[in-house]
Amino acid sequence: MRKHCVDCEALSPATTTDYTLIGSRHAWRVTRTRSEAGETAFEWRCPACWQRYKDRKAEAPAATPSVAPRPPPKPSTPSGEQAAVMAGKLFDKARDALSKPRTKRPR
Numbered sequence: 001m002r003k004h005c006v007d008c009e010a011l012s013p014a015t016t017t018d019y020t021l022i023g024s025r026h027a028w029r030v031t032r033t034r035s036e037a038g039e040t041a042f043e044w045r046c047p048a049c050w051q052r053y054k055d056r057k058a059e060a061p062a063a064t065p066s067v068a069p070r071p072p073p074k075p076s077t078p079s080g081e082q083a084a085v086m087a088g089k090l091f092d093k094a095r096d097a098l099s100k101p102r103t104k105r106p107r
């Protein structure tokens with residue numbers, strides 16, 4: 001079965017087996033990759049592209065894990081103390097309203 005070079009799309013020589021293709025006579029190389037879908041795929045490269053591929057890999061610095069900037073801390077929600085104060089104020093208001101003598105509106 002003939003392969004296509006993933007880089008230059010050259011068609012591999014016709015060989016009886018893949019082993020013949022990666023042998024010293026043809027010197028093609030195959031790498032196993034995993035697609036985003038998690039499927040295993042094979043990438044075939046002709047000798048020339050394999051050489052470039054190797055050079056690229058050698059030059060490329062090791063992938064550094066990208067550090068995501070941390071989101072700023074959330075503004076703190078009213079603390080328990082503040083909530084208590086607010087509740088106390090509401091209570092005072094309600095008490096004042098209840099304790100006030102009812103005044104009849106002048107007609």
Ligand SMILES: [Zn+2]
Pocket residue numbers: 005006007008009010045046047048049050
């Ligand atoms: Zn190629």
